Amino acid sequence: MGSPEDEAYRLLQEYSNGFMVSQVLFAACELGVFDLLAEAPGPLGSAAVAARLGISCRGTEQLLDACVALRLLRVQVRTGEAVYANTELASAYLARASPTCQQxxxxxxxxxxxxxxxxxxxxxxxxxxxxxxxxxxxxxxxxxxxxxxxxxxxxxxRALGDVWSVEGRSVLAAFDLSPFPLVCDLGGCSGALAKECASLYTGCHVTVFDIPDVVQAAKRHFSFPEDGRISFSEGDFFQDPLPEADLYLLARVLHDWTDEKCSRLLARVHRACRTGGGVLVIESLLDADERGPLTTRLYSLNMLVQTEGRERTPAQYRALLGPAGFRDVQCRRTGGTYDAVLARK
Ligand SMILES: C[S@@+](CC[C@H](N)C(=O)[O-])C[C@H]1O[C@@H](n2cnc3c(N)ncnc32)[C@H](O)[C@@H]1O
Structure with missing residues (x-):
């Protein structure tokens, strides 16, 4: 204890500096570093990056080397000059041209x-x-x-849609949803998950239900397959009639709300649901003892700082779904950040 080699001391340093790591990542995205390097015909030196982005040489040099230390960029020395390129991580998840970009x-x-x-x-x-x-x-x-x-x-x-380009298939394939031809994605936002659903289950039609402003923005700014299998419906899911469906998706919706509001919403979903249909809750599940996984624990604190909700354990989702009238509640972990809970009417 009390030495620079002490594991506990090192861990403390890592935790306290964690925000600097996030900020390097955020700043490099904000400034367009990964997009510039993705579009450049080859690796670029820091002076060229600074000139093309219109930012300072002093800051750029430091930012690029911090990105190298974080394995977001790779560096090599060519004719005496350090030149930088995206790593595989940056190419897949940080460059806008990538279909799995999380920017x-x-x-x-x-x-x-x-x-x-x-x-x-x-x-x-x-x-x-x-x-x-x-x-x-x-x-x-x-x-x-x-x-x-x-x-x-x-x-x-757009931010909410990013994760479904990576995890959409695994949450939708956690259960066989092919017996549910008519799907309604409640709080479906831009339709990102609906698109994954329509592409995975080619026989289904998905109605994206959200508040009017969000639906209008989705129609104006996002593109959809022209086969008509995705449509929109506007309203307040706490008050307005819900579209009839065989299966309701509730992805990252319940975690926004108190138990009382979740119960109210689930009871409304149960009333609207066709007999034999069900609800698929997609959330990041806490372990039964509520101690982890760490990411989900942090997401739950995020719900504290940003919403009125929290992340929950499988037992806590069962305790909401059962009294709302749902039966056969099954929870499946996907191995990713988001998991699936299927319950039947
Ligand atoms: C955290 S976002 C999740 C979006 C999407 N399901 C996803 O996982 O990417 C919550 C969504 O619920 C919608 N929402 C919030 N209150 C609503 C209400 N009263 N009626 C309908 N939609 C609502 C929001 O507009 C938003 O699109």
């Missing part, structure tokens, strides 16, 4: 989530989300009415 989510985390986390201690003290303190608007307003701009709403919608 929108990283930028949303940089511009919104990170600012809320600056108030974590207050969130724990008050037991409330920190939107008001971080942005001067309540989380209710952020979800249901005004974003600070149309651009911010789009940023959020």
């Amino acid at each position: 929108h989510m990283l930028l949303y985390m940089a511009r919104t989530t990170y600012l809320c986390w600056a108030h974590l201690a207050e969130a724990v003290r008050d037991g409330e989300n920190q939107y008001l303190k971080a942005f001067g608007v309540s989380s209710k307003e952020l979800f249901t009415a005004v974003y600070r701009s149309e651009a911010e709403r789009l940023q959020f919608m």
Whole structure:
């Protein structure tokens, strides 16, 4: 104990510096480093990167070398000059041209989530989300009415879609959904998961249900297959009639809300659901003892700082689904960040 080689001391350093790692990643995305290197015909030196992005040489040199240390970029020395290129990680997940790019989510985390986390201690003290303190608007307003701009709403919608380009198939294939031809994705946002569903289950039709502003933005700014198997419906899932369906998807919806509101929503879903149909809840599941996985524990704190909800264990989802009228509740872990819970009417 009390030495620089001490494992506990090293762990403490790693934890306390964690935010710097995130910021290097966020800044490199924000400045367009990975896109520039993806589009360049070959590796570039830091002066060329700085010149093309219109940013300082001093800062660029440091940022690029930090990205190398984080294995986001690779470096080689050519005729005495260090030149940089994307690693496989950056090519797959950080360059906009990649179909599995996660940049929108990283930028949303940089511009919104990170600012809320600056108030974590207050969130724990008050037991409330920190939107008001971080942005001067309540989380209710952020979800249901005004974003600070149309651009911010789009940023959020694109951000939410990123993960389904990587994990959409595994959550939708966790159970065989082919017996459910009519699917309704409640809180389906930009339709990103609906598109994965329609491509995996070629016989199904998916209705994306969301609040009017989100549906309008989805129709205006996102593209959909022309075979008509994805359609939209606008409304408030706590109040308005829900489209009839064999299967309702609730992906990252229940974690936004209190147990009381989840129960209310699930009871409405049960009433609307066709007999023999069901609901597929897609969330990041906590372990039974609620101690992990670490990512899900952190996501649950994120729900504290950004929403009124929390992440839950399989038993906690069962306790919500059963009283709402659902039976045969089955939970499947996918090995990814998001898992699937299927329950039948
Ligand atoms: C955390 S996002 C999840 C989006 C999407 N299901 C996903 O996993 O990418 C929650 C979604 O629920 C929608 N939503 C929130 N309140 C709603 C309401 N009262 N009625 C309908 N949709 C609502 C939001 O607009 C948003 O698209």
